[in-house]
Amino acid sequence: MRSYSLIAPAKINLYLEIIGNRPDGYHELAMILQSIGLADQIDVHSISTDSIRVHCNHPQVPTDKSNLAYRAAELMAMQFPEAFAQYGGVEISINKQIPVAAGLAGGSTNAAAVLVGIDLLWKLGLTQPELEELGGTLGSDVPFCVAGGTAIATGRGDQLSPLPSLDNIYIVLGKYRSLEVSTPWAYKTYREQFGDSYRDSDNLAARANAVHSGAIVKAVLDKDAGEIAQKLHNDLERVVLPAYPQVLQLREVFANQEGVLGTMMSGSGPTVFALFESQQQAELVLLQVREAIIDKDLELFVTRTITHGIKVVSSV
Numbered sequence: 001m002r003s004y005s006l007i008a009p010a011k012i013n014l015y016l017e018i019i020g021n022r023p024d025g026y027h028e029l030a031m032i033l034q035s036i037g038l039a040d041q042i043d044v045h046s047i048s049t050d051s052i053r054v055h056c057n058h059p060q061v062p063t064d065k066s067n068l069a070y071r072a073a074e075l076m077a078m079q080f081p082e083a084f085a086q087y088g089g090v091e092i093s094i095n096k097q098i099p100v101a102a103g104l105a106g107g108s109t110n111a112a113a114v115l116v117g118i119d120l121l122w123k124l125g126l127t128q129p130e131l132e133e134l135g136g137t138l139g140s141d142v143p144f145c146v147a148g149g150t151a152i153a154t155g156r157g158d159q160l161s162p163l164p165s166l167d168n169i170y171i172v173l174g175k176y177r178s179l180e181v182s183t184p185w186a187y188k189t190y191r192e193q194f195g196d197s198y199r200d201s202d203n204l205a206a207r208a209n210a211v212h213s214g215a216i217v218k219a220v221l222d223k224d225a226g227e228i229a230q231k232l233h234n235d236l237e238r239v240v241l242p243a244y245p246q247v248l249q250l251r252e253v254f255a256n257q258e259g260v261l262g263t264m265m266s267g268s269g270p271t272v273f274a275l276f277e278s279q280q281q282a283e284l285v286l287l288q289v290r291e292a293i294i295d296k297d298l299e300l301f302v303t304r305t306i307t308h309g310i311k312v313v314s315s316v
């Protein structure tokens with residue numbers, strides 16, 4: 001095969017607790033990550049020149065080495081030089097549907113798709129744990145994007161424990177097109193404002209692992225959407241909501257709509273999501289929010305929880 005098309009789903013954070021400062025400069029996290037139906041399409045092709053090329057339909061996404069998909073291809077070329085020499089270069093086309101810098105892991109899921117696509121293109125036969133480990137060197141959220149579904153993530157966000165899949169919880173996502181939140185800024189600001197409360201760096205991993213026995217994990221195991229929605233949590237809201245009043249307002253508008261089980265910001269934001277029992281309720285609330293906030297800058301999507309990560313849709 002000389003070409004693969006892959007679906008690269010976005011994620012939301014059902015739970016994000018910042019446990020403390022790690023010696024490597026990152027933050028120890030306890031998270032629950034959930035794949036959603038909103039996805040990019042990634043095409044990877046073998047090309048005869050020994051180069052890596054990236055194309056993207058979204059003007060804000062870089063196509064040079066700063067693109068995480070480019071870096072994933074470069075990593076594969078460095079790790080598997082013989083295959084790179086044998087199969088030649090790689091052309092990557094990104095059809096971007098996931099909002100950029102939105103807290104939805106758009107770059108991470110593109111990188112995960114490139115790892116999976118090149119593994120197939122070069123017939124490497126890597127296992128999922130091997131792909132996840134490679135992904136972890138590109139970004140904290142990349143291992144989850146390879147695996148997908150529903151998972152507890154600890155460490156930098158790269159240590160995964162799968163949970164039973166949550167299918168068909170419906171979601172409305174709201175994101176202001178012109179608002180982007182920098183993830184490093186969000187963590188740095190959190191550390192500056194709240195770092196004192198977690199200066200004790202002992203037993204970080206043990207404290208993060210306590211999430212396994214927490215109430216939201218129990219709700220996920222029970223597949224109880226209402227209870228999951230009651231237990232949504234994101235520590236990064238403490239810094240992002242005060243800095244971005246529009247995000248706070250959107251969250252409040254969601255919270256006041258009938259049928260909303262719960263609402264929260266995803267990751268470092270600024271996307272806000274709301275959970276629903278049915279697609280019909282989600283679609284109705286999307287219309288109500290559109291009427292409540294008349295702003296062309298606000299994009300709204302209906303989607304749902306899904307049970308997979310990167311998926312191959314065609315090969316030629």
Ligand SMILES: C[C@@](CO)(OP(=O)(O)O)[C@H](O)COP(=O)(O)OP(=O)(O)OC[C@H]1O[C@@H](n2ccc(N)nc2=O)[C@H](O)[C@@H]1O
Binds near residue numbers: 102104157185
């Ligand atoms: C906040 C989260 C929640 O899922 O997602 P997004 O909002 O980016 O989607 C993640 O923690 C983001 O993951 P990802 O975007 O892969 O992060 P990385 O590239 O590894 O790190 C970007 C920067 O975030 C900070 N960072 C990230 C992860 C972590 N555990 N501690 C940190 O302090 C560091 O400043 C790092 O330089």
Ligand SMILES: Nc1ncnc2c1ncn2[C@@H]1O[C@H](COP(=O)(O)OP(=O)(O)O)[C@@H](O)[C@H]1O
Binds near residue numbers: 104269
């Ligand atoms: N393939 C990619 N898709 C989206 N953004 C990318 C990609 N590669 C690099 N970036 C850059 O990464 C930054 C974070 O974007 P993204 O991964 O969408 O957000 P988040 O980390 O909030 O989930 C953006 O500023 C963007 O320029």
